[in-house]
Amino acid sequence: MPETYTFYIDESGDAGTSRVRSGTEGGASPYMTLGGVLVRDSDAHGVEQFLTGLVSDLGIRTLYCADMNHQRKVHYARSSAAQPIVCFGVISFKQTLEEYKEDIGDEYWRYYHKCAQYLLERLGRFLQKHNIPKETVRIVFEGSNHIRLSTFQYFVSRCQQNPVRRQTALLSHIDTSNILTAGKTDVPLLCLGDLTAHALYQCVNKAQHNYGNPEMRYAYELRSRFFASSQTNKILNWGIMPIHAIGDLQLDKDVHVFLRDLQSNV
Secondary structure (H helix, E strand, O other), X not given: OOOOEEEEEEEEEOXXXXXXXXXXXXXXXXXXXXXXXXXXXXXXXXXXXXXXXXXXXXXXXXXXXXXXXXXHHHHHHHHHOOOOEEEEEEEEEHHHOOHHHHHHOOOHHHHHHHHHHHHHHHHHHHHHHOOOOHHHEEEEEEOOOOOOHHHHHHHHHHHHHOOOOOHHXXXXXXXXXXXXXXXXXXXXXXXXXXXHHHHHHHHHOOOHHHOOOOOOHHHHHHHHHEOOOOOOOEOEOOOEEEEOOHHHHOOOHHHHHHHHHOEOOO
16 A cells, blocks of 8 residues: 655744734734645654653643743754654745735635645645655644635635646645644644744744844754755755745845755755
8 A cells, every 4th residue: 555644734923914013013923834744644653752752851731832932942843853754834924915915805714725725835846756646645734713624625626727827736736635624632743833834933023022033943953854956955945935935025134045045954
């Protein structure tokens, strides 16, 4: 029988688009990131045992980054990089939405669905490269109001039927019937999607508690697990997709250079 896989997806930031916070006004996060982690099902038990041990070692109740301090997150990311996983992510800056934000109105889940489309395109590229049949890959989103499952499945199927972008054609490697949602407590490995999304979000998050400084350490520790070009080992536009280009994200210069040059083997 062929190997089977599961792709675990979570987000950081939020999907709200109608009111985005600025320096003077509150609202939704200016950025949203999605993180996905592909695990061979035959490896899943061992990875889950590693995570259980990590909870004990760190003296915490759950492996969700929002509940951890910096030192714990560094250790979590560094030790996870030794696991048999493949990481993917997208980064979206909501100021680039322009007319699209007006089009979707209060239906913020449509924005989440669009970002998820781009994440699945990255997965599709990996499956194509490694000749992994789509029927063997289960895709699990962390269940929330951001994802309307049947609507998203239909949306992906429409994209497959009419791929308006070259990258959209990669969705042909996704089996929409294998897309589902689950609770964090029901599927322990969803925490790895949270870790990946959080690592990318902190690259763009200028939080007050961090004096407005983005934190790239977690993404740096995970770098060896991201899907990358086999020729250059560069991760950008392979395992990490900026929507739609890195220049659109309006990053600090050091973050721009970090993501642009990030390689999986160094």
